[in-house]
Amino acid sequence: MTRAISLQEVTKVYSRDVTAVDRLSLDIAPGEFLVLLGPSGCGKSTVLRLIAGLEEPTSGTLLLDGEWANTLAPGDRKLAMVFQHYALYPNMTTRQNIGFPLRIEAPHDNPRPRVEEAARTLGIQDLLDRYPAQLSGGERQRVAMGRAIVRRPSTFLMDEPLSNLDAKLRTRLRAEIATLTRHMGVTTVYVTHDQSEAMSLGDRVAIMRDGVLQQTGTGREVYQLPDNVFVAAFVGTPRINLLRATVRAPLGGRMSIDFGPQRIELPHPLSPEHQMLRIQMGREVTVGLRSEALRIAPPQHMRPSEVLMNGVVQHVEYQGHESLVHVATGARAAEVEGLEAPRPEPRRPRASRREAARSGRLGRLLGWATEREGSSSVATLERPEEETGRPPGTLPEGMVVRASAEMQPRVGEHVPILLDLKQLYVFDDAGRRICPAPRRLPDLEH
Template sequence: MADVVFDQASRIYTPGAKPAVDRLDLQVEDGEFVVLVGPSGSGKSTALRMLAGLEEIDGGAIKIDGENMVGVPSRDRDIAMVFQNYALYPNKTVGENMAFPLKMAGIDKSVRAEKVREAAAILGLTDYLDRKPRALSGGQRQRVAMGRAIVREPRVFLMDEPLSNLDAKMRVSTRTEIASLQRRLGVTTVYVTHDQVEAMTMGDRVALLADGKLQQFASPADLYDKPKNAFVAGFIGSPAMNLFDATVSERGATIAGHEVELPADVRSTISAQNLSSVTLGVRPEQWKVGSEGGGGLTARVDVVEELGSDAFLYGTLADASGNLDDTASLNGGDSISVVVRTGGRSGARRGDRVSLIPETEGLHLFHPESGDRL
């Protein structure tokens, strides 16, 4: 096992162009499961490939167990990678696929067989060792790919969106298996995904990237409760946090004509920065929902997603007079969307008008220009 350090690591494909990975600073502790997440083009897969030795490091350094990997070939880094497409040999059995890297390393046949048996037992593949990949399900093939990595006993596991080819149900069960397996083996693991739900449910810590830059590196709970900026706030959470352009008022901030009272210390922070507006964030579960006229903001329900135990209401806020302009969003006007989480079978229907009051405790405020948390 080993720790992994990205020290101002950069990757630049075209001189003078914006880096694909821009001075990434990241420290993965020995035995930790860290997830790199972000939208397409954020640099997460490039960072993983730099660690694997599949991409050059154009600036800074990447260290494994204190050893600088700049210029070190991939085969000499003692890492094992699990890819999105499994990369299994179709003409070899499960056992032969798992044993192949050991065979290439010149490991004795009896030792190879023992290691394969051990890995197969861990992964529930003992009964499939003589089958070819075509006779396996997608989840089983992914476990074979993981078994091939496990038998090598590497210092670091690297996983590049390994669940992307699985159906929704299989993704949920397999991500649980991967997280459980990693904790049993205790091998340092760096895992890449574009799915923030995967990131939040699997990682000890999560690194969120955008445009090649690290936005925040923290535990899933801290990312959700204390997003460093508006981008993190809008990316983490499903559905995403509601973000409103709010006008600063005497007692707080005003959204669609409704004043949200803010704590005194928050108002002092806003005042000290001489801000006339802020970005106000409200999670879907931070709304109190009532009948129209019950105070707060008025919203029309446009879509209801019933999930059994929960429901999500997608709506449009009315203006200060309670008016809703149906053409505003089509004409680039001031239509403001809102997402609300309620209990299952809330009774709300499309077209209903409801009252929304944000819970002031736990509100998120960000600078209107930089997006930094206030």
């Protein structure tokens, strides 16, 4: 199979042993639109810079059109980048900004025909004589894309090009980028932390975490069959409900999943999707339920694949076309690390010698008092950020249930929740998906 871009066991390590990309293997086909998705700081922009030649791999192999390219100069790679910031020359018109790469590559050729062709493609032919200060944010981003298009590259590299735009304009330009790249047939690698962009734009989505590739597949595959609990938690709006539970199998009874205050019984015999639960008996697991797998309805409306839980309404988010009902069930929320970029520790001003001595004496006194009284006051003083009572990485308590816009439950109301077992995810203690069992999604297009 022909590959436009191939990364084979690529690793990038910066100074102080900071590993930005760890043994990444990824193949991108010619004309494919691949989205690199993940939280800020996961290494996706570093991958883009490695492909562009702005960084060299510490180890591994980068192939462009089958040719070794680890040390190939950026100018020789036939790539064009579009950045988050437009990086337009303020003293140049739109025409001059778009044509600037051509004047560098072929100073004796007339760039006008190609500039006008790129402008027509992007619908900005009326803006060619304006300066960047006279353009809106969306128009500036189109000019930046025109500067990339005019080179007629083999590959587009886009590093969060829409993140500086408002939501309405971002949605419109998203559709324009998808149409443009498919029309041109250009291989595109698009970096974003916005899952809506990833799911709507990409032929495939590659999800990263801490420099490690977690899963690659179509938007439908990564949403419906996440390989691990991180992918399940990161992909999907609202975020998937993840709860800690224990698998129970009493003698002569039906297998169940115990959430603590409540438990649900599984069908007997077990369905093929739930067979792997047999090896988890007595163990703690993480149960995942997307909001569309739950509904608020009386038990008499229960379907064959549904089981009953009970909850108390905490909050209702009215979305116009639907409502998101937050319901407390007493179940314990799961912890998923790395969903957000780590916040840098605040810099503390350097203390004077007198203050240092005073704090040293105070610390010794607090330690002495803690030893005598068994108090935890020192930990409380040192970790005020945990006053919320929820450890870092813990998802909010309760579950989110999709409901019709007409449904208006009251806060504090007790409601029955019908849970569809066909849409039940179970992850083992290492975070790997065990239910449903690995399988291919049916091809809905044929």
